[in-house]
Amino acid sequence: MVLTRYQQANLKPTNEKGNKQKRRITATTETNEHNEAVLVKDPPLLTISRSRDSFEDDTSELDTAFKVDCLLEQLDDFECSTLDALMARWPSMHARLKGMKPHLPPKKDDHKPTLVLDLDETLLHTYRDTINNGEVDYVVYAKDGYSCLLAGRLRPGVMDFLTWAASSFEVVVWTAGREDYARMARDCLDPENKLITHMLTRNSCIRMRSASTKEVLYIKDLCALGRDLSKTFLVDNTPHAASLNLSNLIPIEAYVGGKSDTELVELRRFLESNLVRLTDRKDDMRIILYRQFNLKRRIRERVGSWKQQQLKQQQQQLKQQQQQQQQQQEQQQQQEQQQQQEQQQQ
Secondary structure, eight states: OOOOOOOOOOOOOOOOOOOOOOOOOOOOOOBOTTSOEEOOSSOOTTOOOSOOOOOOOOOOOOOOOOOOHHHHHTOOHHHHHHHHHHHHTHHHHHHHHTTOOOSSOOOSOTTSOEEEEEOBTTTEEEESSOOOTTOOSEEEEEESSSEEEEEEEEOTTHHHHHHHHHHHSEEEEEOSSOHHHHHHHHHHHOTTSOSOSEEEOGGGSEEEEOTTTOOEEEEOOGGGGTSOGGGEEEEESOGGGGTTOGGGEEEOOOOOSOSOOOHHHHHHHHHHHHTGGGTTOOSOTHHHHHHHTOHHHHHHHHHHHHHHHHHHHHHHHHHHHHHHHHHHHHHHHHHHHHHHHHHHHO
């Protein structure tokens, strides 16, 4: 699903501080017969389970920004309903994760921030298809119940980006794919094992099942990495995968093939201009993302607008059903009256 495009834009710095007001909700945890977490189908509108992340004021000039309007406009019904359900379950999910062993070992270099990169549609695009005209960068064999041939394309500039990122960040690639697929992808992206510090798979994700579509969802919770969230960032093309850490999300357009894609070039420019230069500072680096995107608030507003539209549609459908029932009753009454008149005439 294509979400948004990195575009360079000039924004004036602001002095707006993050809202620290706390809101509380009541949430319950449900499980199905397979002992799997099930999303609440109709959670309360715009529920916020934990306090907004605090951001200290910063007067550094921001040279570039990403436009997220396209992302918000293209959130489909499935994405909105999923985000709505996940936001309602923040408290219970975080409570269950407390005390768990971190997925990553202690960081070797605390000086470097942590950059978590999604794999599919972010660094590469893999598809189950025949090799067509040699337009592939890699071919892998995966076992998903049966052996199948997977071919794919590397995102333009991915090798240069990873080489640069490895010098400035602790690079973690986190995929919702299986371990064998992740292993083959790493061999393709980092054959010498010098660029990617850690590789995580779906085994490290929170596995949930949508109550409406029954689709399995894999949620990436940065809190489970054992890293300082004020210096940890997630680049992902799927907002619901980062729904627990929207303040740390850097959105990217989904890559589905092609040679003209420049997303990683724009991503590097953004990171160089706004994050790498602040590495030595002790401030919460998420203020940069808050100033540029403010995704947590904007996604909540978008989901809230979607819920209101759904409610209006339901009300309209209910009204139409009531009108149809009334018409049917009137027709039935007319028929009964007509029959009575005919009987009287006879």
